[in-house]
Amino acid sequence: MSRTAATAPGVPAQTGDAGRWKALVFIALAQLMVVLDATIVNIALPSAQHDLGISDGDRQWVVTAYALAFGGLLLFGGRVADLWGRKRAFVVGLAGFAAASALGGAATTGATMFGARALQGVFGALLAPAALSLLAVMFTDARERAKAFGIYGAIAGGGGAVGLILGGFLTEYLDWRWTFFVNIPFAVVAAAGAYFVVREPEGGRNRSPLDVPGVVLSTLGLVALVYGFTRAEAEGWSDALTVSMFVASAVLLAAFVLVESRVRAPLLPLRVVTERNRGGVYLSLGLAVIAMFGLFLFLTYYLQVVEGYSPVRTGFAFLPMVAGMITGSTQIGARLMTRVAPRLLMGPGFLVAAVGMLLLTRLEIGSSYAAVLLPAMLLLGLGMGTAFMPAMSLATQGVQPRDAGVASAMVNTSQQVGGAIGTALLNTIAASATTSYIKDHIATAGGRPQQQLVQLQGMVHGYTSAIWFAVGILVVAAAIALTLVNAGRPGSTTVTGSASGEGVEGEVAVPVIAH
Numbered sequence: 001m002s003r004t005a006a007t008a009p010g011v012p013a014q015t016g017d018a019g020r021w022k023a024l025v026f027i028a029l030a031q032l033m034v035v036l037d038a039t040i041v042n043i044a045l046p047s048a049q050h051d052l053g054i055s056d057g058d059r060q061w062v063v064t065a066y067a068l069a070f071g072g073l074l075l076f077g078g079r080v081a082d083l084w085g086r087k088r089a090f091v092v093g094l095a096g097f098a099a100a101s102a103l104g105g106a107a108t109t110g111a112t113m114f115g116a117r118a119l120q121g122v123f124g125a126l127l128a129p130a131a132l133s134l135l136a137v138m139f140t141d142a143r144e145r146a147k148a149f150g151i152y153g154a155i156a157g158g159g160g161a162v163g164l165i166l167g168g169f170l171t172e173y174l175d176w177r178w179t180f181f182v183n184i185p186f187a188v189v190a191a192a193g194a195y196f197v198v199r200e201p202e203g204g205r206n207r208s209p210l211d212v213p214g215v216v217l218s219t220l221g222l223v224a225l226v227y228g229f230t231r232a233e234a235e236g237w238s239d240a241l242t243v244s245m246f247v248a249s250a251v252l253l254a255a256f257v258l259v260e261s262r263v264r265a266p267l268l269p270l271r272v273v274t275e276r277n278r279g280g281v282y283l284s285l286g287l288a289v290i291a292m293f294g295l296f297l298f299l300t301y302y303l304q305v306v307e308g309y310s311p312v313r314t315g316f317a318f319l320p321m322v323a324g325m326i327t328g329s330t331q332i333g334a335r336l337m338t339r340v341a342p343r344l345l346m347g348p349g350f351l352v353a354a355v356g357m358l359l360l361t362r363l364e365i366g367s368s369y370a371a372v373l374l375p376a377m378l379l380l381g382l383g384m385g386t387a388f389m390p391a392m393s394l395a396t397q398g399v400q401p402r403d404a405g406v407a408s409a410m411v412n413t414s415q416q417v418g419g420a421i422g423t424a425l426l427n428t429i430a431a432s433a434t435t436s437y438i439k440d441h442i443a444t445a446g447g448r449p450q451q452q453l454v455q456l457q458g459m460v461h462g463y464t465s466a467i468w469f470a471v472g473i474l475v476v477a478a479a480i481a482l483t484l485v486n487a488g489r490p491g492s493t494t495v496t497g498s499a500s501g502e503g504v505e506g507e508v509a510v511p512v513i514a515h
Contacts, residue, residue, distance in 0.1 A: 019199060020138050024148055026193035027131050030094055032155050033186040034124050034131075036163030037066075039296065041117075043167035043311050044176035051176070054110040061114045064230045069121025070128075071416035072223035076215050078129035078409025079267050082402055083210065086134045087198050089405070091191050093127030098187035105180035116180070129409035134198065136396040136404050143338055149393040150334030154326040154385055162322060164300065165315030172312050208402075213259050214267030221252030225417060229424035237428065272407050277342075280484030281391045282414040287477040288350060289418030291357065291470035292384065294426030298463040299360075299373075306365060306456055320374055324381020325388075332382070333389035342390040343485040349387025350478035356380035357471045361464045365456055387481070394487060426466040434462030 041048075041062060049059045081089035097120055104116030135152055139145040170178040228245030235242055260266040273279055303309040303317055333345055356379030362372055395411045396404055438458040445451045 019197060020144070020148075023138060023194065023198045024135070024151065026190045026197060027090075027134055028151055028155050029186060030090070030127060030190040030194075031131050031152060032162065033097070033183055033190070034128050035155065036166060037120065037124070037183065039163035040167040040170075040179045040182075041066075042300070043164060043315075044171045044179040047171055047176040048113065052107065052110050052113055054113070058110060058114075060230070060234055061110075062117055064227070065114045065117040066121040066124075067226055067230060067416065067420060068223050069118045070124045071121075071226040071413065071420065072219045073122055073125035074129060074409045074413045074416060075218045075222070075268055075406060077125035077127075078133070078406040078412075079210065079215075080126060081130040081133055081405035081408075086130045086137070086405060087194065089126050089130040090134060090194055090198070093123045093130060094187045094191035094194070096123030097127060098184045098191075101180045101183035101187070105177040125409075125412075128412045129405050132392065132408035132411060133396070133404040136393075136408065138198075145393060146334045146337040146389075147330075149337070150330040150389050152389075152392055154329035154389070164296070164318050165312075165322075168311035168313075168315035172310065208265030211260075211263055211265055211267040214256060214263065217252050217256035217259060218267060221249050221256055222413070222417070224249035224252060226420045229420040233424040233427050268406055268410070269403055272403055273410060277394055277485050277487045278407065278410070280480055281346075281395045282410055283484070284346060284350065284477040284481040285388075285391050285395075285411065286414035286418035286421075287473050287480070288353070288384065288387065289415045290422035290425065291353075291473045291477075292380075293419040293422035294466060294470055295357065295360070295380070297423060297427060298430065298466065302363065302460065302463055306460060317369065317373065318377065321377040321381040324378045324383075325385035326381075328382040328385025328387075329389045330385075332386045337390055337393070341485075342394045342487050343482050345390045346387045346485060347478045347482035349383045349385075350474050350481060351383070352386070353380050353383030354471050354474035354478065356383060357467060357474055360467050361471070363460055363464050363467075365453075365460055391481075394485065422470075426470060429469055430462035430466040432462075433465035434458040437461040 045059060045062055048054070048062065054062070077089070077093075084092075100116050100119035100123060103119065104113060107113040107116055132152070135148055139148040166182065167179050170176070170182060224245045228242055228249060231239065231242045231245060237243075256268075257270070260268055260270055273282065299318070300314060303314045304311070309317065328349065333349075336345060356376045359372060359376035359379070367373065392411065396407050435458075438455060441454045441457070442451060445454045
């Protein structure tokens with residue numbers, strides 16, 4: 001595709017090739033920081049809990065405070081990026097994230113730690129959509145876009161596993177505080193680089209007044225939803241407050257949709273989510289993340305508790321998944337993205353990941369890493385990397401420039417909500433299966449060693465029971481991608497962009513994705 005064909009009418013000229021690729025380095029660095037922060041603290045949590053005197057009942061807030069702020073404010077953060085300009089939102093988000101990380105690393109009380117994690121979530125919610133929307137508006141050539149989103153997709157998919165590795169190293173060889181301090185150089189380098197290198201195209205801001213009712217309803221609704229799933233994991237699905245959170249979330253989000261359909265300048269224009277392709281991407285990505293977050297949790301516990309791995313060895317055990325994601329995203333997805341329709345990468349990608357997940361249903365005490373875990377992780381990584389890359393790119397297809405930030409925020413929202421659901425739902429299934437297994441087998445166990453063996457067997461049985469559900473979820477994600485997503489390959493006739501008729505045909509198909 002020629003450079004002339006790659007620029008849609010009315011789209012400002014972009015920065016030179018070198019400038020865009022330099023900018024990608026800093027955008028990718030920031031995205032890596034945000035994604036790995038979701039898991040890096042998990043490995044450090046036991047040490048932090050001991051040092052700060054955090055009770056068992058309160059320790060969940062180290063994870064929950066971040067999840068609530070990040071998940072609840074993503075839509076608001078995306079719209080702020082559209083209002084302020086994506087570059088400004090990106091740099092401010094990085095600066096705030098660095099300051100919050102410094103506060104968390106220096107924390108001397110549990111309350112300070114919880115506050116720092118909430119602030120990380122706030123600035124992460126500004127940073128993440130700004131990063132993806134910057135990528136969308138800077139790369140308009142089909143082949144360049146494929147390469148850029150290949151790199152971004154690999155980082156978005158593999159960052160969580162990188163967080164486990166880095167968290168293990170920092171906790172074991174330095175101190176848990178470094179799981180916070182490590183963000184500071186990431187953020188400083190990314191912010192400085194973005195300030196001097198990123199050149200955001202002019203004319204893409206949304207100058208409409210902020211939809212305050214939409215901000216309030218969406219934030220409260222998403223916070224209630226994420227907290228409901230988080231609480232369900234700890235207190236059970238029938239807990240009164242858990243049920244209340246789900247009911248409140250349903251009411252608030254229904255009111256949000258009603259408000260958005262009637263206000264002149266909505267926080268989330270419904271055309272962004274009702275367009276067939278974007279809706280398919282948001283739904284299939286959310287389901288895939290449900291499966292993946294549950295997997296990270298189960299494999300971490302399996303390797304450390306059942307198999308006795310150290311934190312560092314556990315982190316390295318996830319490397320094949322990272323390698324698979326990088327290969328699937330940059331070598332398979334990026335090479336085929338300009339040749340085949342997105343659904344032909346997303347659907348098969350999720351199915352390959354489901355096969356990898358299926359192998360993990362064979363886990364037992366003492367299972368061979370080389371025979372079971374290694375091939376399973378490679379397949380999971382390859383499948384997810386291949387599927388994530390076109391999904392990330394397609395999520396902004398046909399979006400008006402003024403809506404790029406909020407459309408990008410919806411990608412992050414689907415992942416964040418999916419992660420909360422996955423952790424709660426699959427952990428509940430695993431815990432129930434474990435309890436049932438131990439109850440059925442503990443009576444026939446002899447001495448204490450046999451009872452301990454039954455308990456370990458019960459844990460593994462619980463994990464594999466939940467993994468079966470994860471396999472089914474990935475198959476459903478593949479089915480949704482294959483049926484709902486109907487965009488043509490770049491350069492071919494494109495299906496409609498959005499409900500407002502933004503789609504075009506022919507050579508300008510890909511540029512309209514990012515104008």
